[in-house]
Amino acid sequence: MKATLAQSFDGCIRIADGGTCPIRGIIPRSWYFENKEINIAMPGEQLTCVWQTAFAKGLHNNSTSGDIPKESIKELMLALANLESVHYSVRTFQEVFGSSDVISFKSFKRYVDTHLREKGYPLHLVLDEIERKCWELCQPYYKTTLNKEDTRKLWMISNRLVDENSYPSVICQREGNWFMEKMFTTIGKMWKCSEVFKTEGATFQDLLNIVEDTVLHETSQDKMQKSMTTLYASIVTEVMKSGWVYKRTRKQANWTNWVHRWCILTPNKIIYCKEEKATPKLSQTKGELLINKHTKLLGLNDYNGLIHKLKGRFIVSNEPVIDLEVAVGSAEEKVSWLSALEESIKCCREKTTPIQKLLNERRGLDVKNEHGKIQKDNKGPTTTTKMIISAKNGKHVHTGEDEDNKELSENIVHANMEKMKAVFMKMDKDGNGRIDIEEFAAFLQSIGLQMSKQEANMVYKSVDTDGNGYVSFEEFQLYFTKHVMDETSSAECVNAMRRAFMEADRDGSGTLSFREFTEYIWDKKRSIRMSQVMKVFSEATKSGSDEVSFTDFQQVIQNGASNLMMPIIEGDINEDETSDVFRDQLKQVYDDTEAKELASYIRGRWNKFASFRRAGATGTVVMTGGHGMVADILPGEYNLVDLACFSDLPPLVPKHTVIKGVKWVSSSIPGKSGKAIFPKDFDGKIVTDLATNELLRYYGCSFADTQQEKVSLLYRHGIQDFTYENGYLEKYVTTANGGAGIEKHDFSHLDCPLAANSGTFILGKFTDDDEIHITGFKIPVRHTLYIPGGTIHCNDYLSGTWRTMLSDETDIDHVHLTRALSNENGGKYEHFQFQFD
Incomplete structure (x- = not known):
């Protein structure tokens, strides 16, 4: 079998034409072509900045295999030891590399991930810090007429292009020509000097010389800087998607307000900024959400609020830490963002980046063109990205998982x-x-x-x-x-x-x-x-x-x-x-x-x-x-x-008072209250309980801020803060309003106490046994109670400020609390109010 291994993930070999063929078992670091072993060196590794630094500082010049003497790496580690994301231990370093005199790039990469990375830091942040420090160390050794910022960007680009198994770290012809083609395209020219890159590859100093000799002869310094900025964004920052969106975030229980932000998606995070010209490295960034292999996506319906009418909504969630809700303006743009986000999550799962995948696929294509006889398997398993809605241990639904695996x-x-x-x-x-x-x-x-x-x-x-x-x-x-x-x-x-x-x-x-x-x-x-x-x-x-x-x-x-x-x-x-x-x-x-x-x-x-x-x-x-x-x-x-x-x-049941024989008599006159007629022996006392989601479900209610549950609002609602002053019950409810009562209506409620000592919120329901169950709930501060339409409730016993959602588009069926003093036909009743045990 003649094939070239470009890159392998999850039991698949990427063959030269970009297809995949299924294998089971171990994927070797090399593949066989005509019974001869060909070592495949992969470009796109950010950690090659350490190899670049070692060569720039001249720590050694005798390696030809890509390995570096252990003592030279140890010297560089001492320079990196003060980084916040790095935990360098001399003893661990010695234990990992033992008596070996040299260190390969592959073993060094594994060491950084498993031992050098400070606990709690994502790997990409560690790599970014290491790269910044390496630039400080090796920058003085380069000779160029380019300004310092363009040189830094070009150096970081070269880190993604060099062969990981080469020393000195060199850019091969195919990667070098690919980069120059892109650079000339951004300045509106055509790359014609494909022979400037030698067969053995180009070091970073060679690349500097090539750029000076070719690009600066074809364009101005200003255009070259713009070109470098564009290439830096696509190769280093790897901006996968950007645009203006409305966003809000939730940390713990509370959502922020909707704000208009410029969002930038990279393989490992979403950054949101105030201005479009902001980049992920500038101070204008207002925040970010890190992408990892467990990040979940959830599509939402359009948002129709009092202030904002938003389309193309979805949630990016790193539960339980943070949720980011985004609205992008249209269903088409929503699909585009979700597709880019799914690709970002897939890259995290495969421990790669889009630029690495692109370079490796290009390498496979180049080898195919050279040999021309690579087998193709179009019937191998294809990868289909899936939106994650929920995940449970043992019942995973992963983004980017093979469809066969999902079915299995x-x-x-x-x-x-x-x-x-x-x-x-x-x-x-x-x-x-x-x-x-x-x-x-x-x-x-x-x-x-x-x-x-x-x-x-x-x-x-x-x-x-x-x-x-x-x-x-x-x-x-x-x-x-x-x-x-x-x-x-x-x-x-x-x-x-x-x-x-x-x-x-x-x-x-x-x-x-x-x-x-x-x-x-x-x-x-x-x-x-x-x-x-x-x-x-x-x-x-x-x-x-x-x-x-x-x-x-x-x-x-x-x-x-x-x-x-x-x-x-x-x-x-x-x-x-x-x-x-x-x-x-x-x-x-x-x-x-x-x-x-x-x-x-x-x-x-x-x-x-x-x-x-x-x-x-x-x-x-x-x-x-x-x-x-x-x-x-x-x-x-x-x-x-x-x-x-x-x-x-079994489901939890809140403490509740059971009253038999209660009659609900609605008023036939709009705006006038009816009567809730309780038995004459009812003393008016009801029990109280602390509200939780489980207890609230007994009455069909819930805490709106602890779950993503879709609800249908049949009417237009408004949200307003209402303050119940001291004496509200005595001075208004029992005197000016004709007495305490309970109510129900077709529109829904949201009720959120904004301070402690917020009083008692009453919920009730009739059962099939001709009895009513009633509970007085204590609502924790800043917990938002959702009461669907038709629920019996009462806010006569509240105090302090409550944020409430309500509507004026339907009538309220309000009844006063009354007790029969004689036979019902006599029409003698007395008003009363609830007392709480």
């Missing part, structure tokens, strides 16, 4: 989650929710796999996708569903099934008889039990036929016979043998595992909690553990709401 996650992983988790527990001997290399090696030995240490490490790294030295359940689940369960996702596997079917079809009839089916399997694998073969054949002939067609054959493998058939069929698939053996054995362990094993394991794992007892001084048991664990949570990232929603618990 929904159709297979969910149905077999407990079984898969039980397999994971077999590997996780110490029960900490992570599988280290020692546990992995022990598991291999327990299932009878005799692998060398090198082979075991190779397989382990294919599962440890983030390279942090341990396998989480999420990584195990992704690997298992993608490489073990999803054995039929590629055209290559379908072809293998077709070849196997034709081999089994000995009489060439196009169908398999029971004899052909069983003989084929027995010839391939003598250890198969006849009961298993008969079970699979029975599944394949469910339609009533006595023979198996190719469609039946393919379907039965996809629907559950992979443990029997795939080890046979995989013999015809050309892929890594070591990984094959591991996957076969892992699948066998999965098939032999019962889901109940997980429950048994969990009981044993948490037995000390279940059998927990504490005795007081007298020996009496004063504290005990529950009869079983509610949940078993593995290490990982979770939404707090997912951790806290206990579905096994």
Whole structure:
């Protein structure tokens, strides 16, 4: 097979023409072309600034492999040690690189991410600080007539273009010519000097000389500066999208007001500024939201507020920390922004950037043009970006996830989650929710796999996708569903099934008889039990036929016979043998595992909690553990709401007063109150409770500021602050307004107390048993109560300032509180007001 590896992510090789072909197992750092190993050096790595600095300072000049002496790197680390985002430890540095005399770029990159980065800092911020410091260190060594700012921008551009495996750090011909073509295009000229870049590449000083000799001869200094600014934005800042938007943010519980801002999207953040000319590096920026692989997107309907009418709305969320709501003006622009945001999240997941992907794809195209015989697989899995609406551990919906993986996650992983988790527990001997290399090696030995240490490490790294030295359940689940369960996702596997079917079809009839089916399997694998073969054949002939067609054959493998058939069929698939053996054995362990094993394991794992007892001084048991664990949570990232929603618990009911025989008599005269007639023995006392979302749901209400729930407003509403002064109940409600009451109406309410000691908000509802339930709620300050239309409520007992949403477009059905003094027909009633227990 002739192919060129440009870049690989998530089990796919990017082939030269930009397509992908599925592979399973380990992706090597090199690929084979005509039986000769070709090392692929990748451009686009920001950390090459350290290699640039080492060469500029002349720390050494003898390396040809791209490696740098350890002592030289150590000297540079001392210069970086005072950066805020850097945590440099001499001991850690020595432990990581050991007795090695030189350091490769790949190992240095891993060291920066896992050891040098200060805890809590995103990697891109660390790289930015390192690059700024490196520029300070090496800037004095360059000779040029360009001004300092243009030189800095060109240097940072060159960091994205140089080969990571070269020393001195050089820009290859293809990247150099690509950059000069873009630069000449921005000044309105055509690049014709493609031979100025030597075969061995150009150092940064060479690039400076080329720019001075070519660009400055073709244009003015001013136009060149504008060109440099444009290229810097696209290559270094990597502005993926920009434009004027309306935005508001939410931190904790409260939203800010809508403001008009110039927004800039880069691969790792959204920056918002007051002015269009602002850049991500200038002081005019008003804030930013960092993009990461867990960032979620949610499309919203148009916003119709009192002040703003906004279209093209969506939310970018890093819950529970911050939400950014954006309105971009139109549905078309909304799609454009969401597409760019999905690409940004996808880059974070793949630990790359758009410019890296572009350069690597160009490199693949160049190699294809050179050799012209690269195989193409248009039937490989395609990547489709998806908008994330919600994520739950074990039930992920990822941006940019393969559609096949999404379907497997929904159709297979969910149905077999407990079984898969039980397999994971077999590997996780110490029960900490992570599988280290020692546990992995022990598991291999327990299932009878005799692998060398090198082979075991190779397989382990294919599962440890983030390279942090341990396998989480999420990584195990992704690997298992993608490489073990999803054995039929590629055209290559379908072809293998077709070849196997034709081999089994000995009489060439196009169908398999029971004899052909069983003989084929027995010839391939003598250890198969006849009961298993008969079970699979029975599944394949469910339609009533006595023979198996190719469609039946393919379907039965996809629907559950992979443990029997795939080890046979995989013999015809050309892929890594070591990984094959591991996957076969892992699948066998999965098939032999019962889901109940997980429950048994969990009981044993948490037995000390279940059998927990504490005795007081007298020996009496004063504290005990529950009869079983509610949940078993593995290490990982979770939404707090997912951790806290206990579905096994019954719904909460607030404390409430029950009054039987209450009659609601509405007034037939607009603007006049009716009567709520309570029994004469009702003393007017109702209980109070502290409002929470769970308790408010009893009356159909909720806190509006703690959830993204869409509601329909049938009328135009206004929001206004109202202040209830001392004596409001006595001086107005009971005297001027005819007495206390309760009400309901078709429009919705929002009510938010802006200060403490805000009084009591009453909610009520009638039940089917001809009784009314009433609760007096204490609403926490700055929590916004949402009351849908038709809800019985009362604000007669409020105090202080409340921010309220209401409408004047429908009548209010208000009734006074009355008690019958005699028979109802006598018409004698007395007014009363609620008292609170």
